[in-house]
Amino acid sequence: MDLGGAVVLVTGASGGIGAGVARRFAQAGAHVVAHHHRGEVALPGALAVRADLTSPQECARLVGAAAAWRGRLDAVVNCAGVQPVRELDGMTADEWRSVLDTNVTSAFACTQAAVEVMRGTGGSITHIASVEGRHPAHGHAHYSASKAALIAHARAAALECGRFGVRVNTVSPGLVDRPGLADEWPEGVARWHAAAPLGRLGTPEDVGDACVFLASPRASFITGHDLVVDGGICARPTW
Template sequence: MLDLTGTTTLVTGASGGIGRGIALRFAEAGSAVAVHYRRGRASADALVERIEADGGTAEAFAADLSDDGECHRLVAAAAAWTGRLDTLVNNAGVQPVEPLPGMSAESWRTVLETNLTSAFSCTQAAAGVMTGRGGSVVHIASIEADRPAPGHAHYSSAKAALVMHARAAALEYGPHGIRVNAVSPGLIDRPGLGDAWPDGVHRWEKAAPLGRLGTPADVANACLFLASPLAAWITGHNLTVDGGVSAHPTW
């Protein structure tokens, strides 16, 4: 049921971190993976080489997702590559830290366009390709969608809107056989995080019932489930992947 052989998956922001983990997991499941990147060409090419070395199929695609036309061009190119598009994972995003009182409108717009509007545009384009055959769209949101952090007002707002977009898109694209869901990760480990933010990592590990940070593979597995036949009757859902932190009392 988790065998996606013969399918094609587009992962935005796949050149590093969570996106890389998602691309590797879908390739492992047999899907041909369109690896999107904006500037990280070397990382994207290395990921493609890794997937091909493991016996998978992948191709790198460049696009600036702040441009609606580029979003549509990316989706069209990914679908033309294999002749189909079965899954879109909207992972591309940014997470700057900037206090709200001094935040500029330009900063606000940049974060919303990168994290939210790009997903709207790519989903709209993908739905045009998937209509008639069906497909799955997965947004990478965040537990910050309902648990804001200081300095993340723009990011938290974008992720909250992204969760609602998944629900709205599920409602309107469902009749065309297209399922739309969101995955909301907690703190995901990355190289150097423990050194750069030791206090935050310690607090997270203490608060999480499972006692650890997440990994890109944890997020990737949730995406794979939602894209697979196992989730054939799941749409409009936000799947939290945070080691149980959201279940921890806040008082």
């Protein structure tokens, strides 16, 4: 898919999935604005912008910088997020709010700012959700709730923003590989390999391919959709 000339903002582009998404857009010819907070961006040709997305003002500044870079903004991928493990019993309200603010409020604020830029010209916004938005895991009550909220927010935004030519979707990855994961969590990786119909973990590039498709003209009639990228794991029966 050729996205030559398009300007795409990817939040969380210093992380594993975010970096893979940014690479795929760059390979498709897009001009990539790579957001980072604590990490660093290593994508040649990208405009790296540091921002704390727990602040709505910082979200607006980030979107403004992306749109000003080349005078347009065609797509946003809200990939920034955290995934702490904490049992519900003993979870504090501050821990709960921290995950919701980082994963959901940031996407809300970036979306709101992006829609203002995209009015009239149209564009694509994609939230990175998770299969845990529908299938929670132990220790992930706050994370799973945040991902379910992203799916619902995208559908609501799609409903309201279609009149501006703005499409809003989500991509829900399954377990995505990263360096050291098999050593840190061998039993979980083994269970996934055994359960997934395609017999492997996902890659950041798998997620990036889905995001590139949703931002492309080939998805021009797709909005309010949750594209699951999980190797078929959600197709397995639960009984």
